[in-house]
Amino acid sequence: STFVPGGEVPAGWFSKKSSGSSISFTVPSLPNLRIRGLNVCCVYALSNNQHDWQPPPLFTKVSNKTKGLKWIYGPRFFGIPEDGKDMMWLSHWNFGNKLEGGDEVNVSIVVDGSFQVKESGIKLVYKQEQIIGRTQDEAACSSWPYGIGGDSSLYEDEESKGTYYSGIPGHHRSQTNEGSLRDGDCTRTEWYKNLFEESVQATGQEEEEELVKIQKQKKRMRIS
Incomplete structure (x- = not known):
């Protein structure tokens, strides 16, 4: 990751922009081109709201709804x-x-309320398919297919298969941004729900299972 002063997502660098904190899109199908990765940019500032979490939460979440995969x-x-x-x-x-x-x-x-996201942008990065063999760069890329920003730590959620975390050793729901979730009950906060829960409403058995998961999470956080 790279953090620099800047008040606008560079238009020439990113093909899709949003004035908010979320972008949805359909990956285009292009012949002879393979997707190598995704560049993500956001512009944020301090807000006037009080916050209870130190340090304040800051995350990027990428959800592939078609394949049921999620990276945080x-x-x-x-x-x-x-x-x-x-x-x-x-x-x-x-x-x-x-x-x-x-x-x-x-x-x-x-x-959370500490930051205000002003703009966000994304750009798909493609690499032309090689007819014979692979280049050294492609081999290096495929050896760690889910690396994020050069960070080699990746963990799959034991309770939610297909959800991966990266950026912090032992990164999971009770250890994010070096302790944002350790103090107090954060499971009821809006940013926690946005990070770990889907926007669709669960019903019946799904709602019951989600309640059990939250209760287990609270118990683990109290123990730690």
Whole structure:
């Protein structure tokens, strides 16, 4: 990840932009081109709201709705903008063969009330298919297909298969951004729901299972 001062998503670098914190798109199918990764950018600033979490949560979540996969990245260190100034966050995601033409994808920047996301942008990165063999660069990329921003730590959620975390050793629901979730009950906060729960409403057995999962999570957090 890279954090630099900046008040606008560079138009020439990113093909899709949003004035909010979320972008949804369908991956186009292009002949003789293979998706190598995804560039993500967001511009954020301090807000006037009080917050209870130290450090304040800052995450990117990429959801491949077609394949039922989700990646959540929380950088170990990130930039805190000065009052009245903007900060730009740039990251590159390597997806290997987990992102293909026709996939429905959503990219979200998840924060609490401490930050205000002003803009977000994405750009798919392609590499032309090699007819014979692979280049050295392709081999290196495929050896770690889900690397995010050069961070080699990736963990699959034991309770929610297909959900991966990256950026912090041992990164899971009770250890994000070096302790944002350790103090107090964060499971009821809006940013926690945006990060770990789907936007669709669960009903019947699904709702019951979700309640059991939350109760187990609260118990683990109290023990730790």
